[in-house]
Amino acid sequence: MIKSIRGRLQWWYGAVYALSILAFGLLVYWRADRDAHERATLQAVSTVQYLDVSLRNVPPHLVRHTPQDSDFGPGETIRENYTLGPLPPEFQFRPPRGRDGGPEGEQKPRPRRPDFAEYSEDGQGSNPPTQDEHRRPPRGPGNELLPEGPFGDPDGPRGNGRNGPPEGRRFPPEEGDRLKAVRPPATKGGPPFDGDDSRVDRMEFVVWRGDGSVLTRSDGMPRDQASVIPNIEQGNPAPQVSMNRGEIEVTKRGPHGSVIRVIRSFDRDLSNLHRFGIQISGMAVLTLVVGIFGGWWISGRIVHPIQMISETAAQISATSLNRRIETxxxxxxxxxxxxxxxxxxxxxxxxxxxxxxxxxxxxxxxxxxxxxxxxxxxxxxxxxxxxxxxxxxxxxxxxxxxxxxxxxxxxxxxxxxxAERLEMRPVPVDLRDIAEDTISQFQDKATAAEIELECVVSEDNLNIMADSRFLAQIPANLIDNAIQHTPAGGKISLEVRREGDKAVLTVKDTGCGIAAEHIPHLFERFYRIDTGRSRRHGGSGLGLAICRSLVEAHNGTITCESKPGEGSVLKVCLPIATDVEAPVIEVPVDGESHV
Amino acid sequence: MRVLVVEDEPDLLTTIAQVLREDGYAVDEAADGQEGLFKATSWEYDAIVLDLLMPKLTGWQVLETLRKTHRTPVLILTARDGVNDRVRGLDGGADDYLSKPFHLVELKARLRAIIRRSVGLASSEILIGELAVDTKAKTVRRGDTQLLLTPREFSLLELLALHRGQVVSRTQIYESLFDENEDSLSNLVDVHVSNLRRKLGKDFITTRRGQGYILHD
Known part of the structure; x- marks a missing residue:
């Protein structure tokens, strides 16, 4: 499994897009058969219908009977004379121009969309006008053709029986009429057909007369097809569609007993669609590659700052802690x-x-x-x-x-x-006893330093839960400190009183005081107000730090107020034990209690 | 040789001063940075032993101010033994660094070394003709015979030997031989010079009238 963000992004970018395109390609490939089949069927059926309609314009006797040579002028054939008109645009498809017809098509001054109806044996697009003089009008009733328009007048043959050409028109039609009929209207929009039919499928047709002879057929229609008239159920007007080997074969009974068959192959359509699907799938591979590199690039941009952070963090060690990430x-x-x-x-x-x-x-x-x-x-x-x-x-x-x-x-x-391993054994202790003991302990030292030592004790009970060994060190350290910093003739007063639910112990001296900027650091270990603390004061530099630790161990607070030159007040607040009435244990003050 | 010891720990100051005096140095004492700087800039010392963490002025500050005017060799003697402290001290102009606790012999050896380097000598033994002055053992030999000199006489000889070829003024000799506590008499230098001449030879020390004394090769 890819664990890196970058790898995941990369694969997501590449794979998701590529997979969607691949799916589309496969869909096209998979549906190609159906699409080609449907399209071919539709076209074949449409063509059959078109032929059927067009045949109604052909004189019935031509359809019904085998025309004799006498029906036509020399060199004429049925197809040359009786065109079925051009395909309407919705039926337009490219007829097979045959391997033999191709080169001539290229020689034409302007490629055009040919029409199967004007297709001729010799590959020429239309009949030469010189043949007009040999044409004779067909005999028999209802043999008029409507040369104009693709469908002529559809109501003509069946409608009012007046099937003649419009007034002023001769039959057979004039050359211009014929040309109009056989030439399809110029295609609007899109490039003209370029004559390359190698990529298009063939559509062939054959129309049999009722007696089994071929009325007309396209060039590409296989001979064997043209020689066999299918057995079509009488009276079934629906086109019958059958499929064999890449071909759609549509057969329909046409007018006057004729049978129309259109064969539309869809091999090339299918292979074109297959090729299209494969091309899309190929695009998927390309997209995958592009996606991987694109993902690499994009994810690189995303991951880069994270890498930068981790590199900086990695460079930060005990010796280079001052480095920072550049935000x-x-x-x-x-x-x-x-x-x-x-x-x-x-x-x-x-x-x-x-x-x-x-x-x-x-x-x-x-x-x-x-x-x-x-x-x-x-x-x-x-x-x-x-x-x-x-x-x-x-x-x-x-x-x-x-x-x-x-x-x-x-x-x-x-x-x-x-490490919170003080091993305290808290018992109820009266803070007043501690204060008085401390005063008596330091009386001699204060006297030696010519400092007045005073103790102010309130009347309240100041019972607190404390370990007296450690508690006694707090006033002891504070007074020791005060004696060190108070000049001779000064005064130190230790006061214990009650403030709300707190027992308060203050040590006030008339020493040199502490500048405000030093007070926040006062309780730090080895903190020096003067960088080189005078040896004269002695002391380890830990006294106040120990005080704070011990006060905090007793859930209390210690603060300092001081003005330079006027002396300092150190104030210790400890919680009063409410559920204890009186001290139960006599407080032992031994040598260990003082550091 | 006159040495200034700047140290705020009184016991240590006394000890160092005493051991250096016993070694023949004239020793001045200073108990804090301010006093140390004052003395260091007021007199010419051959070397200064300087603590770093002191009241009033730290050793670094003393060194910084001193180096603006004086080239006196300085040996830093401190309990701060971090690499950064040493580098800061040495880059600040100190000549050597010794961390506490230390051996007195090492302190003495380092002092001799910085004094020797300050006058451009490579060895602790100075040769003047046949005379070999061993500044380490504080002895003087002529050939194989050991000459007996008093500490003061040796200090005078050492001073002249270290400044060989240069005129050493009487004031210089005074300042080098006697520390601040000694109320020396003006003719004490002459007495020591004549004693040295008696022991080493009459022409050994030349008198430059009005200037001082000079020791020729």
Missing amino acids: MALDQELIQLGTVLNATFGRLEQSFARLTQFTADASHELRTPLAVIQSQMELALGKPRTPEAYQQTLEICLKSSDRMRSLIDGLLLLARTD
Whole structure:
């Protein structure tokens, strides 16, 4: 099965059109037999009818009896004298001009549509006028011919019995009359017959008199046909149609006991139709080829932008995430796809960038104390030192390793909250207890930094479902942070209160404050307000990020409000547990609770 | 040799400064980028050890400003060890790059290398006639005999040897031998020069009156 859009389009374009044309061709081929047969029958029957009507204009005694030589002038034959008139246009078909008549036809100054009625033995179109003088009028009553018009006066012979020619006309007719009679009217429109009859079928006719002799026949009529008068049922005026070997044979009893037979072959008609069907089928093959290439071209135009998108997407890797699909070059329908993909790439790039930044930051934060430890050790071991120097080295190393430990603890905690594997055991905890414990924990540090530490606790019950090990880290980190950023003489106040269904904990300091553009990034890991964060402040750069992770783990929110120079307010909102009346478990505050 | 160390981690700054001093360098310390840039543009240093992530001014900014006026060799010493950071540092005008954590011996070797390259020497051993000055081992040999020099005397000899054929002014010698914390006396240079002459030979160092000293081949 073709899996590609392009292939499918290609085959649809080619195959659907080609199949429809092929079907048409096959239909023509299949129907050719019937069509040719119908057409031949129709023509043959029409011709028989026409002959039948025309024979009514022939003097009955000529039809009834074998004409004697004395009936005609020397060299005359019945056909030369008594034409049946030209075929009306609806019966026009090309008579076989015979292999012998062809060349002479070409010699004629102007090709014309010949008429079987003027057909003569010697191939000439009309009788020479010189024969007129030998003509004698036929004898007997009702022998007048109506030379004018194809049918003459149809009522003439049967009507009022006045079958004579119109007044002023002689019989036999004048040359001009005869010519009028035998020459068909010029064909209107269309090219004249070009004389090439190799592609047309033959139509032959024979008329027998009642006594079995041949009144007239066409040249091509087989001799054996002309010599056998068919046994036609008396009184059956309907034409009898029979078919044998590519021929339609129509026989009808004509006037005055005559029998008319027309043989119309349809071999060439059939083969023409067959050829036409085959040509159409051939066109189908051509269309298939054109369709395949056209489909290839059109589908190529459709598929190209998709390929472009996939090529661009394929080129986007971890090292080239900044590449984007050029949506300007796309079609309307694909712009949306391209835009969505670009947005996805954008997010991917951002998250990769954050990851890279985080890795670089974490690595930087770990390498710096490691570098201190390593260089201190190397310096101490470089040559013999005093015991005080060794002690100092060890102190520095201990400080650095403490820093590394707290950093690793923070990273592990963040990793666990990221993976939601914090293993929290939430119990009802009163936020006021946590706040008071934190204040007492940091009182000494604040005093050492000459900072006033204040705790404002509301009267409300502030029971929340929390794991106190993690919950206690939130105010601890916030106060630790505040002490680091508040100059001596400043004030830090920790307040817990109730706001609606939230327990709110705020830490307010009188420190240097944070510029507005930094606040959205404040809770990002290792985010630095100053690119090179001062070592004086210590800290791992993870404190606020840990706070946010822990607050979110407790379904709370943390926000920051700050004005540079006036200090900052960090606000933590946690949902109050409504179904708990009072704290059931005493909150343990141990050394692990602080990172 | 006078070296400036710019590093915001106080413990590391002290350690590096101490180990370089023990190696005979005159070492100035700067705790942030701003101070580092000020010192780097105020005095002539033989080399600068520069951290990248520092308060006030980053190492890249210091380097960019410094390179507009000074060709002082700079060794970047940082915990940022990404390829991009290194490339950015080196393209920004740094001569070498060392990432933390590091070995002090490597830091010293790289410092020697950038100082040596800055004066156009290929080897750590400078030959002056029969005298071989080994800047790595900090020793001086005449033939097979080892000459005993004090660190200051060696630094002076190294300075003159590195600028062989050029007049080295007294100010240059002062700035190279003594760091910012030393309240050096004006005749201290003369004392070291006369000591060197006593140990190496009287005509070894030529005095250019009013100009300074020169070491001929």
